[in-house]
Amino acid sequence: MSAPVLAVxxxxxxxxxxxxxxxxxxxxxxxxxxxxxxxxxxxxxxxxNCILGQLRPDRGEVHVNSRAVSGRRACELNKLxxxxxxxQLSVFPQMSVLDNIILAGQEHTGTLLSRLFxxxxxxxxxxxxxxxxFFRLRHLRDEMAGxxxxxxxxxxxxxxxxxxxxxxxxxxxxxxxxxxxxxxxLKERLLTYNREHGTTFVVIEHNMEFVMSLCTRxxxxxxxxxxxxxxPEEIRANPTVINAYLGG
Amino acid sequence: MSQFLQVLLxxxxxxxxxxxxxxxxxxxxxxAQTVNFAQGEFVMLPAFxxxxxxxxxxxxxxxxxxxxxxxxxxxxxxxxxxxxVEPMLPNGGMPLIIATMALSILLKEGVKQFxxxxxxxxxxxxxxxxxxxxxxxxxxxDVMNLVVAxxxxxxxxxxxxxxxxxxxxxxxxxxxxxxQILGVDIKRMTLYTFLINAALAALASFLISPIYLxxxxxxxxxxxxxxxxxxxxxxxxxxxxxxxxxxIGVLDNLTATYVxxxxxxxxxxxLLIIIILWRPQGLLGVDEGRKx
Amino acid sequence: MKTxxxxxxxxxxxxALIAAPIGQTHYIVYLLSSWLIFATAAIGLNLTLGYAGxxxxxxASFMGIGAYTAALLxxxxxxxxxxxxxxxxxxxxxxxxxxxxxxxxxxxxxAFVTLAFNTLFFLVxxxxxxxxxxxxxxxxxxxxxxxxxxxxKNLPFYYFTLVAFVFAxxxxxxxxxxxWGRAFKALRENPIRAxxxxxxxxxxxxxxxxxxxxYGGFAGALMSPLVQYIEPNSFAFNQSLRVLLMVVVGGxxxxxxxxxxxxxxxxxxxxxxxxxxxxxxxxxxxxIALMVFCPxxxxxxxxxxxxxxxxxxxxxDLKLGAQL
Numbered sequence: 001m002s003a004p005v006l007a008v009x010x011x012x013x014x015x016x017x018x019x020x021x022x023x024x025x026x027x028x029x030x031x032x033x034x035x036x037x038x039x040x041x042x043x044x045x046x047x048x049n050c051i052l053g054q055l056r057p058d059r060g061e062v063h064v065n066s067r068a069v070s071g072r073r074a075c076e077l078n079k080l081x082x083x084x085x086x087x088q089l090s091v092f093p094q095m096s097v098l099d100n101i102i103l104a105g106q107e108h109t110g111t112l113l114s115r116l117f118x119x120x121x122x123x124x125x126x127x128x129x130x131x132x133x134f135f136r137l138r139h140l141r142d143e144m145a146g147x148x149x150x151x152x153x154x155x156x157x158x159x160x161x162x163x164x165x166x167x168x169x170x171x172x173x174x175x176x177x178x179x180x181x182x183x184x185x186l187k188e189r190l191l192t193y194n195r196e197h198g199t200t201f202v203v204i205e206h207n208m209e210f211v212m213s214l215c216t217r218x219x220x221x222x223x224x225x226x227x228x229x230x231x232p233e234e235i236r237a238n239p240t241v242i243n244a245y246l247g248g
Numbered sequence: 249m250s251q252f253l254q255v256l257l258x259x260x261x262x263x264x265x266x267x268x269x270x271x272x273x274x275x276x277x278x279x280a281q282t283v284n285f286a287q288g289e290f291v292m293l294p295a296f297x298x299x300x301x302x303x304x305x306x307x308x309x310x311x312x313x314x315x316x317x318x319x320x321x322x323x324x325x326x327x328x329x330x331x332x333v334e335p336m337l338p339n340g341g342m343p344l345i346i347a348t349m350a351l352s353i354l355l356k357e358g359v360k361q362f363x364x365x366x367x368x369x370x371x372x373x374x375x376x377x378x379x380x381x382x383x384x385x386x387x388x389x390d391v392m393n394l395v396v397a398x399x400x401x402x403x404x405x406x407x408x409x410x411x412x413x414x415x416x417x418x419x420x421x422x423x424x425x426x427x428q429i430l431g432v433d434i435k436r437m438t439l440y441t442f443l444i445n446a447a448l449a450a451l452a453s454f455l456i457s458p459i460y461l462x463x464x465x466x467x468x469x470x471x472x473x474x475x476x477x478x479x480x481x482x483x484x485x486x487x488x489x490x491x492x493x494x495x496i497g498v499l500d501n502l503t504a505t506y507v508x509x510x511x512x513x514x515x516x517x518x519l520l521i522i523i524i525l526w527r528p529q530g531l532l533g534v535d536e537g538r539k540x
Numbered sequence: 541m542k543t544x545x546x547x548x549x550x551x552x553x554x555x556a557l558i559a560a561p562i563g564q565t566h567y568i569v570y571l572l573s574s575w576l577i578f579a580t581a582a583i584g585l586n587l588t589l590g591y592a593g594x595x596x597x598x599x600a601s602f603m604g605i606g607a608y609t610a611a612l613l614x615x616x617x618x619x620x621x622x623x624x625x626x627x628x629x630x631x632x633x634x635x636x637x638x639x640x641x642x643x644x645x646x647x648x649x650x651a652f653v654t655l656a657f658n659t660l661f662f663l664v665x666x667x668x669x670x671x672x673x674x675x676x677x678x679x680x681x682x683x684x685x686x687x688x689x690x691x692x693k694n695l696p697f698y699y700f701t702l703v704a705f706v707f708a709x710x711x712x713x714x715x716x717x718x719x720w721g722r723a724f725k726a727l728r729e730n731p732i733r734a735x736x737x738x739x740x741x742x743x744x745x746x747x748x749x750x751x752x753x754x755y756g757g758f759a760g761a762l763m764s765p766l767v768q769y770i771e772p773n774s775f776a777f778n779q780s781l782r783v784l785l786m787v788v789v790g791g792x793x794x795x796x797x798x799x800x801x802x803x804x805x806x807x808x809x810x811x812x813x814x815x816x817x818x819x820x821x822x823x824x825x826x827x828i829a830l831m832v833f834c835p836x837x838x839x840x841x842x843x844x845x846x847x848x849x850x851x852x853x854x855x856x857d858l859k860l861g862a863q864l
Contacts, residue, residue, distance in 0.1 A: 052736075073735070073740075074732075074735040074736045075735050075736075075737075075738050075739060075740045075741065077736075078735075078736055078737060078738035079738050084736050086732075086733065086736075090730060090732075090733040091730070091733070092725065092726050092729040092730055092733070092734075093729060094725065094729055095722070095725055095726070095729065099722055102719075102722065103719075103722050103723065103726050103734070103737060103739070104737045104738075106719040106722065106723070107723070107737065107738035107739050107740070108738060115718065115719040115720055115723075116715065116718050116719075116720050117718070118718075118719070120717045120718055120719070121719075122719045160733075160737060163737075164737070164738060283648050283651065332828060335832045336831060336832055336835075339831065339832075339835040340835070342589075342593070342595075342792075342835070343831040343832075343835035344831070345595065345648070345651075346784070346785075346788045346827070346831055347827070347828045347831040347832070349781055349784070349785070350785070350824040350825075350827035350828045350831070351824065351828060353781070353820055353821075353823075353824040354821055354824035354825055354828070357817075357818075357820040357821045357824065358821055360817070361817050361818060361821065468777070472655065472656070472659065475652055475655070476652070476656070479649075479652060510663070510667045511663060511667065513659065513663060514659075514660055514663050516656075517656035517657075517659055517660050518660075520652065520653070520656050521641065521653060521656060524641055524642060524644075524649055524652075524653060525641045528644065528649070
């Protein structure tokens with residue numbers, strides 16, 4: 001078996017005496033779509049932020065493609081092939097959709113100087129157009145990203161995460177606030193991308209229906225610990241999980 | 249040795265006054281997330297209110313001081329919050345910072361136009377007597393400045409940590425969302441913060457003007473020193489600002505006496521750059537533990 | 541269609557700048573040159589403030605470094621062009637050295653560090669007489685001479701500054717539309733998202749600040765032959781504040797904002813001369829009002845007015861929706 005794309009080993013993080021994440025370990029293999037779920041306050045976001053270097057864990061290590069990434073800055077992580085989306089809207093509102101997506105790729109091409117003296121689009125227009133077509137944003141290509149609807153901006157956000165051809169993409173509540181039609185479209189696009197490119201996903205999500213139908217494996221967190229993991233059908237029937245959600 | 253003691257004491261005395269301005273600066277930073285670039289002018293202005301009381305209204309000194317304090321609370325506390333800070337909050341941080349810069353010009357030019365460009369003598373609150381203390385000539389004014397400033401800082405710390413209102417103010421500064429849920433009146437707490445800042449600035453003004461004379465341009469250095477004291481000590485703490493103020497006051501006096509007078513003003517600046525390189529959270533500050 | 545309109549507008553603006561000094565008094569021509577020079581400094585600061593979102597309060601000291609460098613070199617017989625290149629390079633390097641520590645930490649540290657730096661620069665310029673002439677300054681600075689084009693008179697000097705300004709503006713336009721420019725804009729709009737897309741925000745901010753500083757140096761190199769006499773007070777902190785206000789009043793982040801802002805700051809005192817000493821007060825109050833009602837500056841105000849009178853362009857996806 002090949003090395004895991006993402007390996008999380010024994011991560012712990014305490015906030016003023018409260019253990020938000022308590023010794024969590026797991027691995028994600030190439031091509032998997034892993035869902036991270038759990039009730040509010042279970043430590044999902046803290047864990048996510050520790051993996052992405054936004055927070056420094058008290059203990060533990062994170063490896064991406066067998067490289068230790070603890071303590072690295074977000075931009076370095078991105079260069080190692082990690083793309084991400086954000087829970088809140090995270091596009092550049094005063095830039096066109098095309099510029100948003102070119103930006104997502106430009107730091108991965110050429111050198112610092114070639115990005116000053118080279119082509120204004122860093123030679124990425126064709127590639128960005130492909131991605132725009134893939135996410136069916138063609139008619140919005142030259143609109144300011146800020147003028148788009150919420151769901152459309154979510155699609156742009158997702159497209160940006162894929163622009164640099166990452167091996168791992170972390171999706172932070174991709175379904176939040178998106179209407180049902182758009183949600184079905186988003187899920188279908190993510191699954192297609194995963195099938196065509198073999199990209200690995202880790203998804204945090206509240207929308208159970210969405211997670212269950214998207215992910216190949218699910219990890220359930222409660223009070224900072226993993227209480228269950230397995231394929232969606234198993235998780236759906238797991239009494240511990242039901243208890244954690246209902247009993248609180 | 250006796251000279252050293254003298255220099256040290258007068259350094260602590262001016263340092264304590266710097267600390268007052270620095271503490272106000274930190275409080276406003278916490279409450280409104282705003283860097284007040286007019287803080288120096290906030291310290292310059294109240295002295296002129298007192299002079300107006302003395303020379304235009306012919307009030308006795310104590311009444312003039314009260315008048316000055318009241319005017320400072322009104323103008324630098326209430327009006328500053330209502331006219332400048334509040335309408336600008338929805339526009340984000342940058343416009344507000346720029347506005348405080350414009351405000352500093354407005355206050356400076358206003359005083360220059362309405363009161364004159366010359367330095368005005370300001371009555372000393374504690375007399376000009378000196379004490380001979382083991383060979384060192386110690387000015388009573390220096391000692392009293394230090395005592396008054398430290399007493400006010402102690403009182404303020406007590407208020408913030410031990411009273412209900414004080415704790416509510418701290419809660420608002422640290423986490424406005426939670427404070428609101430707990431039923432704290434955030435607007436009122438922010439107003440208190442601005443009033444305290446105005447009072448601290450007024451006090452600093454009354455203490456420092458007898459030494460430096462009252463002049464429209466006093467705020468330029470005072471503001472800079474207050475910023476630097478706040479950063480050197482630790483931006484998010486009262487005791488940090490106090491330590492920073494005292495440190496700068498002492499170092500400033502020591503440099504001027506023993507090293508160079510020409511580059512006296514450079515010392516706090518060099519200190520600032522060293523601190524930012526070496527310990528950006530400040531000498532007593534706490535690293536907030538997150539990288540972004 | 542839109543590009544044609546823009547080009548026509550640009551040509552018109554340039555023609556206006558060429559025609560502006562003709563038939564004017566010496567003083568007005570001098571003032572116009574001064575406007576273009578401050579606009580150059582403000583264009584640089586606009587990159588730092590309007591694009592990278594960092595407050596620099598040292599633009600005047602960079603103008604000072606540029607002015608003293610150009611003055612000392614040209615007085616030693618070095619041609620102005622070489623002196624200007626040296627001034628720009630020096631300011632770029634100083635900008636890197638100053639920005640590097642300040643930008644390691646979040647918050648408004650750059651503002652304080654640059655504030656401190658401007659004061660330090662002033663002290664050095666005043667105290668180191670052997671180099672800077674102290675408070676007496678340097679006088680009798682030569683005006684440059686280019687292969688038969690002598691700028692000794694004010695009118696030719698104005699055209700010289702115009703060429704320099706256009707050069708600086710075109711270079712800035714090139715920077716802003718390059719991938720660097722895209723990264724600068726991304727930084728302003730959403731630094732955390734930019735960082736997660738591989739933009740090294742710390743480095744790109746530092747670069748923006750250093751380029752902005754270099755523009756200050758270039759403006760300084762133009763300033764010394766214009767005024768022919770430089771002294772520390774021309775580069776004190778207040779002057780930095782003035783350049784900053786030019787950017788903000790014009791419209792931070794708008795390409796032509798600084799040109800407009802510099803015009804207002806330089807020319808307004810002439811218009812408001814009748815108010816005598818109250819000019820600065822009126823000005824400061826106006827800036828506060830502008831920040832309350834229109835934080836995007838005069839350019840933003842203009843856009844708002846235009847938008848009100850122009851019918852809204854239908855968005856293409858809405859048009860598509862209407863067809864269905």
